Amino acid sequence: MFDDSLETLRKRRSAKWRTYPADVLPLAVAEMDCSLAPPITAALREAVDAADTGYSAAQPDLGAAIAGFAARRWGWELDPAAITAVADVGVGVVELLRMLTRPADAVVISPPVYPPFFQWPVEAGAQLREVPLTADFRLDLPALEAAFAAHPAVYVLCNPHNPVGRVHTHDELAALVRLARLYGVTIVSDEIHAPLVLPGAEFTPLLSIPGAAQVAVSVVSASKAFNLAGLKCAAIVTGDPAMAALVERFPHDVRWRTGHFGVLATVAAFTEGDAWLDELLTELDARRAELGEHLRTRLPKVGWLPPEATYLAWLDCRALGEDDEPRELFLSQGRVGLEPGTRFGARGASYVRLNFGTSADILDEATARMARVTAG
Ligand SMILES: Cc1ncc(COP(=O)(O)O)c(C=O)c1O
Incomplete structure (x- = not known):
């Protein structure tokens, strides 16, 4: 490949x-410098041959594909209907931050981290707070507790973490969820790298932690693992009606911005790409x-x-x-x-x-x- x-x-x-x-x-x-997964090539070719190049209509196929992949790969049972397509992870996070923050609110991130994490809160009009990872690149839970005690609105988690490649453990994520519940902080979990967990580590979807669904929302995508970044499709996953209501408040036009080829390729990847x-x-x-x-x-x-x-x-x-x-x-x-x-x-x-x-x-x-x- x-x-x-x-x-x-x-x-x-x-x-x-x-x-x-x-x-x-x-x-x-x-x-990546890889070739495409054959089911993705076939899906895109079929669309081109059929002049199937209009607007995307992601559901129900996208929800079914993501739910199937999550269950097979991580034992995470999620509701296929609780998935909302967005153009990319950045759009998903920014739109969530717009719903979750007011101008004086703080959004916490843990550097070193993927550069747009510094921009997304600013784009949404909120204030940035940094709580760096520890020296061995783990979540600094005591420092996060101190920051959460000042009641920021949101913590944006990178799970797994770019650039350090850390896969946060079940215990670390459970502790993070406990802090979020204690201090009323919402966690937005960027899980774009989840399908890329390498032998030796095990991915824990944040929403699979008991109690997480009421305080967290995840953003997933096939774009990193299947090399589809240019096709523009990611998805927000919720596990609780209050979190789903946030997404329902998005401006109507947001859902029209997802790429049709992105949806087709993502469905092929998550259905037939294992x-x-x-x-x-x-x-x-x-x-x-x-x-x-x-x-x-x-x-x-x-x-x-x-x-x-x-x-x-x-x-x-x-x-x-x-x-x-x-x-x-x-x-x-x-x-x-x-x-x-x-x-x-x-x-x-x-x-x-x-x-x-x-x-x-x-x-x-x-x-x-x-x-x-x-x-x-
Ligand atoms: C952690 C993380 N989030 C988001 C993205 C970008 O995703 P998208 O192109 O879907 O916005 C990347 C890209 O490398 C990433 O590493």
Whole structure:
């Protein structure tokens, strides 16, 4: 599934392949270099052949597909009718924040975290509060309790967590839910990376925690695991009438903004994509091991904690420079494009995020280039 040559990949016109000059290996933007899962290709081809290119009508197929996938993969029983399609995860989170906050309200996030987490509360007109992860990249529950005691409106959870790859445990999430209930904070759980939990870790859907449904809402998507980001489909999942009522208050037009091809591809992915996804996870597990070996032998000054999920590696380059100097070094001299750590918050200084959702050969070449500019 990572069989395409660089020459073929460079013909792609998506952001990953348009962000850097042609001599740079792009390992920044979170798109994978894989081929599409065959059921997705078939669904999209069928739609093109039938000129089926109108507005999306997501339900009931999307709800049934997500509920089936959640039950099979995670033992999470959810109501297919309690699912609302949105254009993407960002739109879903921002619309939820608009419903859940007033201008003086605070929204808490835990950096280092996916850069739009810093923007979504601002876009919704609320105030941002940061409660960083602990030094070993876990939820800092005592610090979160202190922050929740000041009664922020919302905590936006990243589960699993981008960029550190942490899969929060059942106990951590249960403790988070207890705090949310105690202090009246609503949790919005971004679970876009959930299908990408790698061997060795187990995903806990937040809404599967007893008592969570009354204080939490989740946003899910097939777009990361099945590489569908450009097709524009994600879904909000609720498990309680009060939370469902929030979604019902969305402006009427929101549901018209979801991509029709996104819905068709997501239904195919979540209905018929399990075998392909299992193969992908095996590949990513191998790539994670290869990256660990390359770092150990070629880049000994670079530290990392192997991610438990995703194809993103959070690399500690503090021995190589300050702020974004390591990223600049790898880009300008090594011709490898990586995501600068500072985009993920102040504690990302001297880190870079590397996308290993690619072939063994490209990862080999990228780490060899990185090693050449750090030698000596
Ligand atoms: C945690 C997280 N949330 C959301 C997104 C973006 O999702 P969407 O394109 O559906 O807004 C990403 C993309 O990498 C992500 O890592």
